[in-house]
Amino acid sequence: MNKPWQTKWPERISYGLSDAADNLVFQMMTTYLLFFYTDVYGLSASAAAILFIVARLADVVESLIIGLMIDRTHSKWGKSxxxxxxxxxxxxxxxxxxxxxxxxxxxxxxxxxxxxYLGLGFFYTAVNLPITSILPTMTQNESEMTLLGVIRQFGGSSVQIIVAVFTLPLVAFFGHGNQQQGFLLTIALFGLISLVLILNTFIHVRERFTNPEKSHQSWSAVSKMLRQNKPWLVISTVILLYWLTTAIKNQTTIYYFKYIQHSEKLVPLANGFTFAALIGVVLIIKGADIWGKKATMQRGILTAGSGQLVLTLGVMTNQLGIIFAGILLNAVGGGLIIGLVSIMIADTIRYGMALGIQAEGILASTDDFGVNVGLGLGGLVTAGLFHLSGYVANHQQNVATQHTIILNYAWIPLTLYIVMFVVLWFYNEKELQATIKGA
Structure with a gap:
């Protein structure tokens, strides 16, 4: 029989607002920072590519460090x-x-x-990783955990849409033609809101379930558990592939509309269709109950891949209506995928506890690890291919660069969705749940 529910709505909403807070800055990083560096700040595409890969390599190490810090934290407020x-x-x-x-x-x-940028990467990990690691300590009710994960992603996806749609209009409003000033004032506004929301999360959430006998284990014991935790290894790979796909596609969006469609003003409209991610997030509760989490995520990948295929057809035929339809369908699938990530990571944490080790910090670090590696490789692929094709900021692009933009915006993400589906096939949900319930 499932355990009673432990959280109330103020805590649930505050937990969801934590991801909203992080996404106010994170989405600026993933969607507009490469453009800011090349077309506003003044870095070359090659310099930006090197910076992105160095930053992501640093973030990989930082994710593990923050995870270990959480697992070794003793405080009156808990670990995360x-x-x-x-x-x-x-x-x-x-x-x-x-x-x-x-x-x-x-x-x-x-x-x-x-x-x-390196400093921002470290502190982003420090406030984002605990959102995942704290989840399995808030409740032991599986349905409640799914609800909390959905509320978190609903908050994060809502803000993702807000940032995607309103950033460029805000840059224009604050900058009055000066994009340097516009970007700075926009991030200052987002940052202040983010600060309030993160502190609100600290005030309202609680860690209720920590097993002292299974916490603070030696690294040798933890590393042995990690090798045995095959569901964690699979979902970690899926997360990396998802963020690699997202980084390549999102970073190329503004270049596609600026240099292929010759209308930068279409970017907020195109990004507005990503509101459909909220539909996918909401569908998780029913989908996970009917099909299970793995099958629901598989349906999300198929939906997102189908949307990407429609987008690709729109790009090849130069039909904006088809492109926008593809973005919308892709967003629904993306909502299903990313909404399940923290929930399935929480399951791998509980699986680790069933194996005798409570290491929510290091296991949750896979989420940020996947984000960081995915974004790093995505930034490297995007900026590196731009450099090789002869990209020149704020000029008419040559044919090779135009083909590169289309490759990054349409074909590479489509291929990666196929790889993502194949990897998830090896996630053994039945064995995971049986082990958790038998512990």
Missing amino acids: RPFFLWYALPYVIFAILTFVTPPFGDTGKLIWAYVT
Whole structure:
């Protein structure tokens, strides 16, 4: 029999707003930072590509460090919860500094970009990873855990849409033609809202279920559990592939409409169709109950891939209506995928506990690990291919660059959805649930 519910609505909403807070900055990073660096800040595509891969390599290490820090934290607030308090302000400060354009020469600006972006990556991990690690400690009710995961993703996806749709209009409003000023004031607004929401999460959420005998284990014991936790390995790979796909597609969107459709103003309209992700997120509750989480995510990948196929057909026929329809269908599938990530990671944490080790920090770090590696590789692929094709900012692009933009926007994401579906096939949900219930 399922356990009673432990959380109330103020706590559930506050938990969901944590992801909303992080996405205010995170979506600026994934969708507009490459464009900001190349077309506003003044970095070359090659310099931006190197910066992105260095930052993501650093973030891979940082994800593991933050995960270990959580697993070794002893405080009156718990293991994950205090990270919201300790790192919220530094996170927002570095977010704002990342979009400052200092009056330096090329070398000075490059150094500034490295310092601020690397710092932002560290503090993003410090406030985002605990959102995942704290979930299985909030409740032991599986249905409640699914609800909390859905509320979290609903908050995150809602803000993702807000950032995608309103960033460029806000940049124009605040900048009055000066994009450097516009981007800076926009991120300052998003950052301040983010700070309030993160602190609100700290105030309202609670860690209720920690087993002292299974927590704070030696690294040798934890590493042995990780090798045995095959569901964790599979879902970690899926997360990486999802964010690789998302990074390549999202970063290329503004280039596609600016240089292929010759209308940068279409970007907010195109991104507006991503509101459909909320439909996918809401469908998770019913889908997980009927089909299970794995089958629901598989349906999400098929839906997202189908949308990407429609988008590709629209790109090849140069039909905006078909492109927008593809974006909408893709977003529904994306909502199903990303909404299930934290829930399925929570299951792998519970599976680890069934194996005798409570290491929510290191297991949850796979979420940020996948995000960071995916974004890093995505940034490298996008900026690197642009550089190889001869991309020149704010100029008419040559034929090779136009083909590269289309490749990144349409064909590469379509291929990656197929790979993602194949990898998820190896996720053994029946064995995972049987082990959890038998513990």
